[in-house]
Amino acid sequence: MEKGDSLTALTRSQVDRLVARSGDLKSELVAFAQNPRFARRLDARLDEAADRLGFLDEATAVETIDHFALQYRLPDGSTVVERFVAQRRPPLPQDERAMLLGWRDVVEGIFEIQGLDRSTAILHNLLDDLVYRVHSNMGHRALGKLRKGMFVAARIVPVHPDTDAWLISGDLTTYSPGDGPELAQVAAQTLAVHPQLLRRNPEMLRQAWQMQAEARADFIELFGTDLLVLDPGQAQLRLRDYHRHRQDKALAELDDEAASRARDGGPSPDELSSLPEDLLDADTVAVICDATEGICYYGDFGRLDALFADPALARDRTHLAQLRQYLNDDSVSPMVIRRLVQRHPANADAVFRALLRKPAFTWERDGEELLRRRKKNHFVHEPLPSITPVGARLADLLRAQRRHRR
Structure with missing residues (x-):
């Protein structure tokens, strides 16, 4: 363009x-x-x-x-x-x-x-x-x-x-022209951190949403759900299965020469399946493949899932402390709180009444206002896809950079 x-x-x-x-x-x-x-x-x-x-x-x-x-x-x-x-x-x-x-x-x-x-x-x-x-x-x-x-x-x-x-x-x-491959790596990292740069190119933004929808469909096809709650080791194994499935599917659509270039140029399923280091010691990890936010990970989600499944666990203050941390941590998306409610809708009121000490609280009436108050930054901008496509020239330079590193 x-x-x-x-x-x-x-x-x-x-x-x-x-x-x-x-x-x-x-x-x-x-x-x-x-x-x-x-x-x-x-x-x-x-x-x-x-x-x-x-x-x-x-x-x-x-x-x-x-x-x-x-x-x-x-x-x-x-x-x-x-x-x-x-x-x-x-x-x-x-x-x-x-x-x-x-x-x-x-x-x-x-x-x-x-x-x-x-x-x-x-x-x-x-x-x-x-x-x-x-x-x-x-x-x-x-x-x-x-x-x-x-x-x-x-x-x-x-x-x-x-x-x-x-x-x-x-x-x-x-x-110099010879610096192109290294600069391409910087460009790819910048796009990953700042997907808002795609807004200037509507075609790339459209492509990103389409790629994200296809990636989510593959996740659901493989696991039968878009949310897994596992220990960190099992989560990484499932992610490796997912990325291998995605890679095999993509290679099957290419001719032999293009498939060879793709294998040579792209990261391996093992590289893609590594969890963030701060999640490796968590009791459980939620792997969520959301329609809007793409693949994301949340530590100790299992404890909160158990709380919403059985509000009597609110008597154990560690469960409420975990929910309070999720609610107050700006890095935790409102989507995760909504997911917990969607999984156990009948128990949401009891859980939040115990957390907030508000006997009249109802999720249906008060839930969204609570999220907007506690997580203001998530409501400022329109959502962006988590997948960032790259143009043909940047893709060529990235392949050259990976070949050089190997």
Whole structure:
């Protein structure tokens, strides 16, 4: 897919004028972000970056200030760039106001350079599999060091919401073509941690949901259920069976040459079936293959399942303590609590009355409000698939990286 191959509402001369103007406005914005009124918050962001790396180099400082100016949310929910546009005197013309506010839509990516001319670079983002036509407000000087086939890590922003042209925001970090396989591994890890990057590419998002539905159907086909409660050792054996089943099914659909490449390039069922280390000492592990959240694992689920099966166990405070931990731990999805209720609907009221010490509590009336209050962060954004597909180019680079490691 391509993003940035044509301009829409603005003419090319208007875009060129905005690109030329963007340099001065960006300098004003950065100076505004470094105003003493924001110093405490900006210094905290810079200290965090330094602690994360062990030092603060110029490139990291530039990136941190850029993120602070465009994306950091101030206590009232606004961003620094929104404050700048509102307070700037004299007021900016409408097209320049729209340009700066459009800069909140940042794309951070690992890009392969597909083409160059004096004023633009054609960049293919390995993360979202989209192509961007990117300008620099420093002109040929900034793009002169780039060559087709190289890779860059960069932040880009739209020139204006009514164009498909983009601007470099901050520094470019360049890499040679030979660095592609290693960068692909970084890209794959980034996608796994930040599946929200798929939102920019609706086709990849659709593909991800389809892949997740197929994976769940295979889980249910193999085990007859989408929820297993096992000890950690048995859970890993069942997961290995599942991933081998998935792998065998996928290889059966390929020709011999493609199947050989797939075996060579992908992780083994043993690698895929390893549980997180903190679950290995749990009494039981729930392996849930949920329609929305995909495969996830929860330790000591069996104790809670027993509590909901027999609310009299609430007299044993360890059972209630486990439920309270699930309810208060933000890493535990509301889905897990709902699953316990769905497995034992007749007993949910008694369990929560004992936990909350509220004799009038009913799950039907009060349950969702309880989850929204205790697990606010899970209700902020629309759900995303847990499976993140990769584009063809990223897949090729990942196979090259795995072959090199072996």
